[in-house]
Amino acid sequence: MTVILGIDIGGSGIKGAPVNTETGELVAERHRIPTPAGARPDDVKGVVAQLVEHFGLEGPVGVTFPGIVQGGRILSAANVDSSWVDVDADELFTRTTGHEVYLINDADAAGLAEAKFGAGKDVPGTVLVLTFGTGIGSALIRDGELVPNTELGHLWLKAKHAETWASDRARERDDLNWKQWAARASRYLQHLELLFSPDLFIIGGGVSRKADKWLPYLQLTRSRVVPAALQNEAGIVGAAMLAASGPVRREQPAPAGETPNQPARTDAKKSDVSKARKK
Incomplete structure (x- = not known):
């Protein structure tokens, strides 16, 4: 060991x-x-x-x-x-x-962990791991291999960085309920879906512990979405x-x-x- x-x-x-x-x-x-x-x-x-x-x-x-x-x-x-x-x-x-x-x-660390031991284990194709917390972190995994430093939380969305509008801190700052926050997260994920066509989204960070509160409200057309298996330990x-x-x-x-x-x-x-x- x-x-x-x-x-x-x-x-x-x-x-x-x-x-x-x-x-x-x-x-x-x-x-x-x-x-x-x-x-x-x-x-x-x-x-x-x-x-x-x-x-x-x-x-x-x-x-x-x-x-x-x-x-x-x-x-x-x-x-x-x-x-x-x-x-x-x-x-x-x-x-x-x-x-x-x-x-x-x-x-990227969370992405490596999820790809090896978590929700992305043995998943072929393109996997996007997103951590929602103070900001939005991202890890792009292709057939188990990391493409480092994507920083997709800084994509421009709604005339600002996406993380300033759709992060977990933004949810708390704007006093959003989970359905309202999921609508923002959906808009962000739809943008990423258009750009990368991932086979799987893995949602990590603090919100992963409460997936039952927001996951039913997400709206995507092609990609699967699952909470991070390792949650905040990833x-x-x-x-x-x-x-x-x-x-x-x-x-x-x-x-x-x-x-x-x-x-x-x-x-x-x-x-x-x-x-x-x-x-």
């Missing part, structure tokens, strides 16, 4: 648990710490270190992040502090925790899966101020590369 610590950084909470990466099961109760106000790097790295110390595991650690991640470097930060952009978060968390840390987009599981796969060297995007013709970083890691996970 290979047990790896997975940590999921969210807009409201940062949670972690040790994961049996051969079965996708948590081997201890997850521990959650509220996300520090503003979610700045110095504050978040302290919480990640607390979680690592809390569980006391040896070995690598997988960490999710709500933004684009390439080669361990953060390229976007929609729902956390903008100072994250261009931070080498793999290096930051590795230095802070004393463990080798591997970073992945949060929805990000933790996917992060641990990535860390268990070991490093894969790849070229990172050039940091700000450098040109693409400069030599690739020698400390690059696999972060979100789909083939690092496919087994």
Whole structure:
């Protein structure tokens, strides 16, 4: 049994648990710490270190992040502090925790977990995993392989980013009942259906625990829709899966101020590369 610590950084909470990466099961109760106000790097790295110390595991650690991640470097930060952009978060968390840390987009982690152990297991074709929470995360899976960093919550819909109108936070902000929220979610899913024609939508995030309240009201023409089997644990599981796969060297995007013709970083890691996970 290979047990790896997975940590999921969210807009409201940062949670972690040790994961049996051969079965996708948590081997201890997850521990959650509220996300520090503003979610700045110095504050978040302290919480990640607390979680690592809390569980006391040896070995690598997988960490999710709500933004684009390439080669361990953060390229976007929609729902956390903008100072994250261009931070080498793999290096930051590795230095802070004393463990080798591997970073992945949060929805991509959920997608990997659902494809391997959850509602997407053995599903051929195109699967879209969507996490509805503070924003809307997305993971595009094609025949079990991840296409990373799709960030489809930022598609333009209703003259704004889709996640500002159809996320779970938008439901709470606008005091929508589940039928009203499902109408917005349907509009968003219909847009994705037109663009990607997925064989299956998997709906994760906090709303997955209450699928009976909204699933009957969704309206789609072709694609099946199911709630995430791993629910809010999917990000933790996917992060641990990535860390268990070991490093894969790849070229990172050039940091700000450098040109693409400069030599690739020698400390690059696999972060979100789909083939690092496919087994």
